[in-house]
Amino acid sequence: MRYYVTTPIYYVNAEPHLGHAYTTVAADILARYHRQKGDEVFFLTGTDEHGTKIAQAAEARGCTPREHVDQMAPKFQELTRTLDASNDFFIRTTDPQHEAFVQAFVEKLRAAGDIEKRTYGGLYCTQCEAFWYERDLAPDGTCPDHGIKPVYLEEENYYFLLSRYQDRLSAFFRANPEWVRPKSRYNEALSFVEQGLEDISISRSSITWGVPVPWDPEQVIYVWVDALVNYLSALTYARPGEDLSGLWPGFHFMAKDILKFHAVIWPALLMSAGYAPPAGEFIHGYLLMSGEKMSKTRGNVLDPFAVIATYGLDPLRFYLFREVTFGQDGVISMEGFEQRYTNELANELGNLLSRSVSMIAKYRGGRIPQAGPEGEVMTDVAAEGEAMVRAAGAHLDAVEITAAIESVWAYVRRLNRLVEEEAPWKLAKDEAQAGRLDAVLRALAAGLRLVALTLYPVIPGTAVEILRRLGQPHGDVDLRLDEALWDRLEVATVEVAPPLFPRIERGA
Ligand SMILES: [Zn+2]
Secondary structure (H helix, E strand, O other), X not given: OEEEEEEEEEEOOOOOOHHHHHHHHHHHHHHHHHHHOOOEEEEEEEEEOOOHHHHHHHHHHOOOHHHHHHHHHHHHHHHHHHOOOOOOEEEEOOOHHHHHHHHHXXXXXXXXXXXXXXXXXXXXEOOOOEEEOXXXXXXXXXXXXXXXXXXXXXXXXXXXXHHHHHHHHHHHHHHOOOXXXXXXXXXXXXXXXXXXXOOEEOEEXXXXXXXXXXXXXXXXXXXXXXXHOHHHHHHHHOOOOOOOHHHOOOEEEXXXXXXXXXXXXXXXXXXXXXXXXXXXXEEEOOEEEOOEEOOOOOOOOOOHHHHHHHHOHHHHHHHHHHHOOOOOOEEOOHHHHHHHHHHHHHHHHHHHHHHHHHHHHHHHOOEOOOOOOOHHHHHHHHHHHHHHHHHHHHHHHOOOHHHHHHHHHHHHHHHHHHHHHHOHHHHOOOHHHHHHHHHHHHHHHHHHHHHHHHHOOOOHHHHHHHHHHOOOOOOOHHHOHHHOOHHXXXXXXXXXXXXXXXXXXXXX
């Protein structure tokens, strides 16, 4: 199986923030999960570097657009490293190979007879870089995404005849009822298609920071067309000497503010140019802090670099997908973060590992006991563990990241109950219970190994560390989900080590 997954390319008019981190980690979770399944995975992220807002941001800083993007792009590359994102390539829309591909792409639209030159006047939001129909604006006449009044703009531009694709798009939606998820976003996009599509301008004459229209260099290609095409262009040069075009169609992750571009305009452009529509799209919600959405233009920026520096990467990755059901809007807070850090990561998971390892050290000289007649309780724990692996996998196949974590967590709690119920410290005092104690200690190690393998996509560093402390192999091959079976636990020597999640230093 092939799994080509993308984040949107991030617009470099402002610094990276938590909103970018959220989408990137989501795509990374699915990329890692599909690698564990043995799929051929390609994970793409990058930066969107053309358009009016970039030119304006550069001007405000007193530099050229080229200087601006060359300073900003490395910050987004740094973000992927800080997040431990396993992306296979980082595309920049100022890459010459991308620019050439965009020109060839619009030539295909033109050859299909889908391009026309027209004069158009309309209400234009400079933040969206898009025209709005009056009917789609907020009741006070402002852009619903940015809360600012669009300006009237008149230009002679090249138009893509989107209206021609209404029936084909509608048929595609009807034939693929899951292609956009969650369902509410599918319905939103479909109703957008079915209320009537108007042709869209795909070039600008008023700016110069962009890819020139190949047959009319007085105009540059609209930044959204330029940006969307990255999902195709990257495949032609990400690996020098290798053509990855066979990986298309890809699966796109994004926030809901760019649904229309991805779920309506992009598939129509692809159809016109002779490509298959995307394999699927998942539209996530907003992370809210004090009721305000975390998004690019509002200014309530939470610096993910600072959060990670204080608390570590995995706790952030865990919290964002544990706290807010992926796909919905939800409120995050430092208070909520600290609660989950302490109660779930430090106490329920970290402590479970510490106790298990130290009991194996204390009662069995640090060696995980051999499998013996394990008794009914351990048979249940084994069956529940393997059922948990399957349940979490089914959730991740459906991009239900939060539900997948919940499946694992129910099992973490099950293992904690096993410790309380069996009380190994009591079994250890009775020589007649030696076999039972072996079975319990072995079950804790085997259960924790399944937990680590299943949590790996979400908290990869922690998962590998759990396996390491349990003396289990943890290379890429060992992380495969077909290894996530109870009996694959190796008899090995465990390592007693400091807490996985140390107490948070307050007032730092
Ligand atoms: Zn807007």
